[in-house]
Amino acid sequence: MSGQEWWKRAVIYQIYPRSFQDADGDGIGDLAGIAQRLDYLSWLGVDAIWISPFYTSPMKDFGYDIQDYRDVDPIFGTLADFDALAARARALGLKLILDFVPNHTSDRHPWFLESRQSPASAKRDWYIWRDPAADGGPPTNWLAEFGGSAWEYDEASGQYYYHAFLKEQPDLNWRNPEVRAAMYDAMRFWLERGVDGFRVDVMWHLIKDDQFRDNPPNPARPPNAGPANALIPLYTADRPEVHDIVREMRAVVDAYPERVLIGEIWLPTDRLVTYYGHDLRGAHLPFNFQLIGAAWDAGVIKEIVGDYEKALPRGGWPNWVMGNHDKGRIASRLGPRQARLAMLLLLTLRGTPTLYYGDEIAMRDVPIPPDRVCDPYEKNVPGLGLGRDPQRTPMQWEDAPQAGFTRASRSWLPIAADASTVNVAAQRAAPASMLTLVHRLIALRKAEAALTIGDYGALDAPERVVMFLRRVPGRRLLIALNLGESAQSLSLPGDSRQATTLLSTDPERPLGDLAPAFTLGGGEGIVVLLADRETAPPSPAA
Template sequence: MPTIPNNTANLPADWWRSAVIYQVYPRSFLDSNGDGVGDLPGITSKLDYIAALGADIVWISPFFTSPMKDFGYDVADYCDVDPLFGTLADFDRLVARAHALGLKVMIDQVLSHSADNHPWFVESRTSRDNPKADWYVWADQKPDGTAPNNWLSVFGGSAWQWEPRRGQYYLHDFLASQPDLNFHNPAVQQAQLDNLRFWLERGVDGFRFDSCNFPFHDAQLRDNPPAPLRDARSVSAVNPYGMQAHVYDKTQPENIAYLQRVRAVLDEYQAISIGEIGTDDALAAMADYTSGGDKLHMAYSFNLLTEEFSAAHIRTQVEQFEAKVADGWASWSVGNHDSVRVMTRWGGQQPSPSLAKVVLAVQVALKGTPCLYQGDELALTEADLPFEALQDPYGIPFWPQFKGRDGCRTPMPWVAGAAHGGFSTAQPWLPVPPEHLERAVDVEEQDGDSPLRFAQNILAWRRTQPQLLSGEIHFFDAPEPVLAFRRDLPGHRTVLAAFNLGTEAVTFDWPAAAQAAELTGHGLPASQQGAQITLPAHGGWFGTLA
């Protein structure tokens, strides 16, 4: 196996705080071999696009060997590439090209569960006394034959599946084909640390940890109590999973010590991490998991991935996180492969492309590391797919009340006039919506006022503003839908920022010192007269205190 140096050795220790992450969903980015599914060579061929956008880190969703029942988040071999996506040699070429462009490579790791055809589980399920018997979470049935407790699967129904070969139930927080590993077993912990090392030796610069608060469960298997307030943020409102307070099935205290072991391995390679946290009090878990400099580098939750869209909501998320953590760090994400695209979620059925601009401007101005999802820079909307086109095992049983995640996973449109938007020469695994063609990359690259051009400009501009990269944040009281705050960094002028999240013009009077000078270069429309700022629909303004 080649040992490839990563791309962080000569950077400041906290370089990731000022970085921008760009998420690539491999199945839908670019198909290089005409089978209708995106692949690693396809990603490699478009790394120039990502670099030109202004991203620093490429987060690549799972490409490991998998039965693809959950499209790669069910791993059958943690140390190999699924043939659907290419080979290990293809991955090595991707890393080399990314590093040549100055990009860092972050890959997904699904630590808490595997696929049911992983050799570990194939052995574990055969008996109660084999060498892997305790590598997964097994439990006896109740006297009446029912499941060991009331825990639910995120994807619906009981989190327990009966296994006749052992005469026991096994735990699965997601699909029944995704059995949970038993992290109370030290051998399991070490095996997953070894898997991290495999990719670190190949030059990976960091990891995004999927469901990073799920590895440990309550060893006593106690029932979860009812939720005092139903969770409709991290799961669909029609999913009974949100009716429980998830006290015992995840976010256990033992997870802290394991994340410290993970961080020790990462530090050996100067690699970084970001964790996905879906839990009842996600902001508290984000704080716990990122504080102290000995666990995750940064984390994100689903709190900005819901339909709640207001200045007050965004302010509340940031202020509550800042209040809970002294030295931790957030990554503010408004879109990913699990959520309805932000343009539709926050803009409705006919959103203005200007919404994409102001949302991105807010992301890059908040204190934290922005994480962008492929296609959001084009202002892509959620695809409305017919039932027969659905692929997502989460969405199919809940349809039509919840249509699953396919609508945000449709292929990237690269060339408006090409078959399937230039994504593939074959029929793609999900169709390319016709309305996405008018937002194709080649179209937006030719339009100086497009969301793509705005994204390139504001990400480049952000690099010139150290206050936005690492300054403290303090919010001002402002009338809805205005979000207003300041960013303070010792040795630099205070930066003021105000954004109109609404569709009507708003005039806003700064409650702070009026002697503010407008910063130019960000590209949002606004006008200033003394302390008074007029923000058109989806407008924004940056200034510095004199």
């Protein structure tokens, strides 16, 4: 890898299309709405947008139950709207990444309707059908992520079909070469329309055990975890054969120049990195979620980053994700001051960062009244706080009715109570705002090669401080983050003659020269240019 691939230098911005911008006034975001806001994303400085599913769907899981992989659901617009969005993105220099959901379809997909007609159907083997167990119950003990058995009984045929998620989301049989061919053709449909890559949903789920063995019990099930965590998914996820499929997907993408394949993979680091594949012919970026659920503790963060850097295969490119549509928002997890540090960390670690819409203005999780709950996870498993609606609420654009998201009197999910002050318009005009900080951080990434393709090196630091170097030949940047509440006394590395503060999360800190011994405020992070033998300007004699 040369270091010049666009996705190595990029900041990726995730858009949940129902919640970004509503152009047609029905209270639900759409593709035309996204197109209207691309100028904002261009100003923000992101390089690529990843759009969560907008395909034709009954919306049992809000687009992750797909009825037609080659069309746009009328809620979101039309193929013409998509083409207009893609053209506008290209004009602004923005790459376009689509969510691809290959593990399962909707139960209303024509493939499943045909599969369900009869055990003799030509597409019966496109899905995972099994006879009942000896007692007439489900074939195995496998559990669905959204509650209950992962097997649904079909009265007409006397067999069960497997669904890792909702019963309305039957899993495809990826051991069937016809399924693979059909799904790769679906990918090509969008690649031919000019998309720049895919984020592949639940990539590690695609293959299930061909012997249909029971999953073992999980003795370390976390409290308040989802019901599926009662078992270790030994036979339903991360099977060895899945890497053959990932390699084939990569070959599909590689047939088109400058495309990227990203995998959603919720696995420990040692398993995650295997999805880069043999000879790096797997996913370009197996999504790294290690920081999302981690304790916000300097020691924990240092260990996570260090372990990940060591585990990466030679030539494998790192990436970091700190927020998405499935997990609580950063500002709610960490609070406003530490959320600023999180943005600094995300945008200065080595690798490609992904930014979730609204995190750049420190949007928080929004309480959802019981009568407004939409998420099937919350409906199926209430009371555990697993619902994902709070982090999927509409983008807060301005101090206006419905925060400028829609002209309808009611949006599909509630608008945050603080939207009159926490919004793009207000923060864009405020020098000390989160949005201004993120905008400046992204601009600094673009200006400093050390922050995009530079090396990473951890530095010793006090207990509550994370400190590291990013370096390219001739230029070194020091990043220091104080996760504690109290100020910390720090020193520049011993080989540094002088330094210049380029950016601070504390708007009160002056930029410019920094003394070799300095104080980092509680909850403050800084980016410092080190001047030493490597970065000193050449002498006249040179």
